[in-house]
Amino acid sequence: MATSRVRIQEADFDIGAELAALQGGRTDVGAVASFVGCVRGHTREDDISALTLEHYPGMTERAIEAMIVEAEARFGVQAALVIHRTGRLLPGERIVLVAVAAPHRRAAFQGCEFLMDYLKTHAPFWKKESTPQGERWVDARVADDEALRRWGLASDNAPGEASPSKP
C-alpha cells in the first residue's frame, strides 16, 4: 500500500474510507476495531472554543510506528492505522483515528485500546485549550499512565506521582 500507516496531518479524515482501506479486501481479517477522539466543547471548569495541537515532527511518527510494531507482536494485529491531526481544531472536530484489523474481535479491541493508551502517554503531542479566560496548555493525567501500566508497560508521563518502575 502506498499510504503510510502513521499519518500526522492538519486535514480531517474519512473514517469509512480508511476502515475499508485497512481491511483492503483481505479475507483473513475477521475484525476491525476503531477509536475516534473528538474535541469536547467544555471541560469541568470551562467552555472550550478551540484546541490547538502541536507535535514533534519525526519523533511522533517513529514513536507511533514502534507502538504499532508492539501491538502486532502482542495481539497478532494484522494491520493498523493511526491518523492524528494537528493545528487548530474546533469542538466536535475529530482529533485522532486509531484502527486495527485482526483475525478476531478480542485482538482487534485490545490492539486498538493498547495503541490509544500508548499514544496518550508516549507520543509527543501537546494540546492547548482556548477558553474564555485565555489559552492554557492541557495537563497530563496520571490516569493515562495508569491505563498504560495495566498493559505491563512503565509509564511516567504525568507529573506528581513517584514512579514504581524506576529507583
Add this chain to the structure above:
Amino acid sequence: MKLTLKYFASLRETLGAGGALEWTPEAEPTAAALRAWLRTQSPAHAQALAPGRAVRVAVDQALADESATLRDGAEVAFFPPVTGG
C-alpha cells in the same frame, strides 16, 4: 560537543524552538547535565527547566532518562508531559 536542541509546547513558548548548540560539558555529558547547564543561560531558562518542573527529555527522537549519555551530534529535546490523543 555539538548538539541540536529542541523545545516544544510551553517550553518552546518561553525559550524558543532551540537550534544548533555548542556545549562543553564539565563532566559526564548526560541529559541532566545539559538541562542543568541550560538553566544557567538565562532567568527564563532557570525557571522553565527548574529541577521541580515536569520536563521530559528525548534523545535522537526517543524518550530517554535524564541519566542518558549524549553523543556528539545528538538531537536533544525538552518538553512538558505529552497530552495527545
